[in-house]
Amino acid sequence: MSIPSTMRALQQTSLNGPQDLRLINDAPVPRPGPGEILVRITAAGVNFVDISQARGTFAGGPQPPYLAGIEGAGEVAAVGEGVTGLELGAHVIGVGITGGAFAEYMVLPAVGAVPVPAGWADEQALGLVVNWPTALAALKPLGGLTAGQTVLIHAAAGGTGQAAVKMAKHYGATVIATASPGKHEVVRALGADHVVDSRAADLAAEVLRLTGGTGADLVLESVGGATLDASLAATKRVTGRVIVYGVVGGEAAITNWDLVYRHQIHLIGLNIGILIQAAPQIFGEVMGEMSGLLAAGVLGPGQPTTYELAEGPKVLAELEARATVGKLALRP
Numbered sequence: 001m002s003i004p005s006t007m008r009a010l011q012q013t014s015l016n017g018p019q020d021l022r023l024i025n026d027a028p029v030p031r032p033g034p035g036e037i038l039v040r041i042t043a044a045g046v047n048f049v050d051i052s053q054a055r056g057t058f059a060g061g062p063q064p065p066y067l068a069g070i071e072g073a074g075e076v077a078a079v080g081e082g083v084t085g086l087e088l089g090a091h092v093i094g095v096g097i098t099g100g101a102f103a104e105y106m107v108l109p110a111v112g113a114v115p116v117p118a119g120w121a122d123e124q125a126l127g128l129v130v131n132w133p134t135a136l137a138a139l140k141p142l143g144g145l146t147a148g149q150t151v152l153i154h155a156a157a158g159g160t161g162q163a164a165v166k167m168a169k170h171y172g173a174t175v176i177a178t179a180s181p182g183k184h185e186v187v188r189a190l191g192a193d194h195v196v197d198s199r200a201a202d203l204a205a206e207v208l209r210l211t212g213g214t215g216a217d218l219v220l221e222s223v224g225g226a227t228l229d230a231s232l233a234a235t236k237r238v239t240g241r242v243i244v245y246g247v248v249g250g251e252a253a254i255t256n257w258d259l260v261y262r263h264q265i266h267l268i269g270l271n272i273g274i275l276i277q278a279a280p281q282i283f284g285e286v287m288g289e290m291s292g293l294l295a296a297g298v299l300g301p302g303q304p305t306t307y308e309l310a311e312g313p314k315v316l317a318e319l320e321a322r323a324t325v326g327k328l329a330l331r332p
């Protein structure tokens with residue numbers, strides 16, 4: 001495979017959001033260093049993290065100008081020194097948290113590259129290394145979900161939320177899902193037992209009503225802002241768990257006084273990148289469990305809505321504006 005010296009890519013030029021994401025034609029094709037691989041990207045996953053990075057709210061995120069996109073799938077085009085077990089031409093998916101996936105070529109750490117499952121197109125594997133393990137980690141090792149429990153899943157029509165709903169139903173939970181009104185049918189079709197308007201002011205009251213006044217055993221909290229307080233109020237006293245893994249609706253404070261006098265619940269933070277680094281054994285268990293879910297057909301092959309690379313700024317703006325459903329992808 002001949003590798004060009006320059007490529008098309010989406011470059012973020014400020015921290016003012018997706019409006020300053022630009023298509024460039026002369027980005028240098030990166031070279032894989034020791035332990036790295038160069039992947040010819042055929043499909044890049046769009047994640048809310050791309051918005052956080054473009055707004056500068058992602059802790060330790062890349063500084064502009066940078067090539068955007070963290071999730072890339074494609075074909076191994078070159079391998080760096082010391083890389084074994086990955087053949088040129090193999091199809092893989094991986095994450096590069098400092099960006100570069102919205103491009104024709106991307107460098108990825110070889111150890112984190114996961115083979116695209118046999119028989120799947122590259123784009124059908126999007127979700128496999130970001131959304132699905134995050135949802136699974138929230139439900140199982142951190143959330144401790146068991147059959148018969150009730151789980152409240154926010155942003156249930158989104159890339160991460162849809163996977164969470166499917167898995168929670170597979171584990172025998174009752175699912176209360178939240179989504180904007182136009183997305184409710186999608187979430188119902190995934191098997192959610194109840195779908196609540198994510199923009200409703202009385203979210204907590206509605207969840208309490210649906211749970212006979214006790215609240216949910218587990219809450220997947222990816223929203224924050226005013227919704228965090230509603231989530232805490234909608235959680236079962238003493239035994240209920242709230243997994244906080246997103247802040248799309250803004251930051252929100254909770255005090256020790258709140259935990260003692262208002263919300264006697266378990267509050268747990270999740271960042272999948274840190275989980276991989278700090279608890280590789282738990283991540284290994286998550287990926288092992290996910291293999292079983294793939295084999296059983298609970299997850300995948302994914303069906304992302306795919307756009308041309310040049311449409312990236314518009315797609316990201318729509319994601320930020322809550323106008324999208326499901327997993328989104330860009331084709332370089």
Ligand SMILES: NC(=O)c1ccc[n+]([C@@H]2O[C@H](COP(=O)([O-])OP(=O)(O)OC[C@H]3O[C@@H](n4cnc5c(N)ncnc54)[C@H](OP(=O)(O)O)[C@@H]3O)[C@@H](O)[C@H]2O)c1
Nearest residue numbers: 047048155158159160179180198222245246249271272322
């Ligand atoms: N911590 C981690 O390691 C990790 C890893 C992956 C993802 N995440 C988090 O998981 C969440 C979902 O990510 P995703 O990439 O799959 O995105 P997504 O769910 O496809 O899209 C975000 C959705 O969040 C909902 N939302 C609620 N309030 C919002 C607001 N104020 N602004 C924008 N959206 C709002 C919207 O759904 P409705 O309009 O239907 O309510 C929107 O469609 C994000 O919070 C992301 O940061 C965290």
